[in-house]
Amino acid sequence: MAAVSESSLAIGPVGHNVLENVRRLRLAQGLSAQQLADRIAERGGKLDRPAISKIELAKRRVNVDDLAELAEALGVAPADLIAAAPDCRQCHGAPPAGFQCRVCGAAL
Template sequence: MNIDISRATAANIRRFRRQRGWTVQHLASVILGLGGCVTGHSIAQIETKPRHRVTIDQAVWFARAFGVPITLLVDPTSCERCKGMPPAGFTCNDCGVAG
């Protein structure tokens, strides 16, 4: 199984944001209010661009904003659709993990 942790993290960020009904700009505002600095543009890049990687600093701020442990944010098995185990030869559209 090929696990791209950064893509899985980006998918989890998108999932947590959508579950809360937050826009990208709202999430950026929450992070700013906590003392972090992640722009709405950066969030959009993380969520949509496969080559854009999530830094550990960013992951910490996202976890704080969502009120979840960072391990839950970066864990590909937290994907509700595939649980980190998509069928062989397929890639999960939600978390980016390849089977």
């Protein structure tokens, strides 16, 4: 089995859109990563809490099956996870350092 290079695991701009949207939508729905994982499991999906955390931290790539599971559990279309996140009316994506926006979930 060939070793996987670190560059092959790099997350591109669309991948970053997905991780930002998953986190934003999860927090907007008041869900913990475990609760999202439970929703996915109830629908027969395989993503667990550690996988969701790794996705949100850009430590795990999302494949099309993951994208479908996440979208269904969050009640959105897969395209909504791929699209650039809308600008937050509260913090505009840049909350004060050390704080997390209660509207979009952004944190610096």
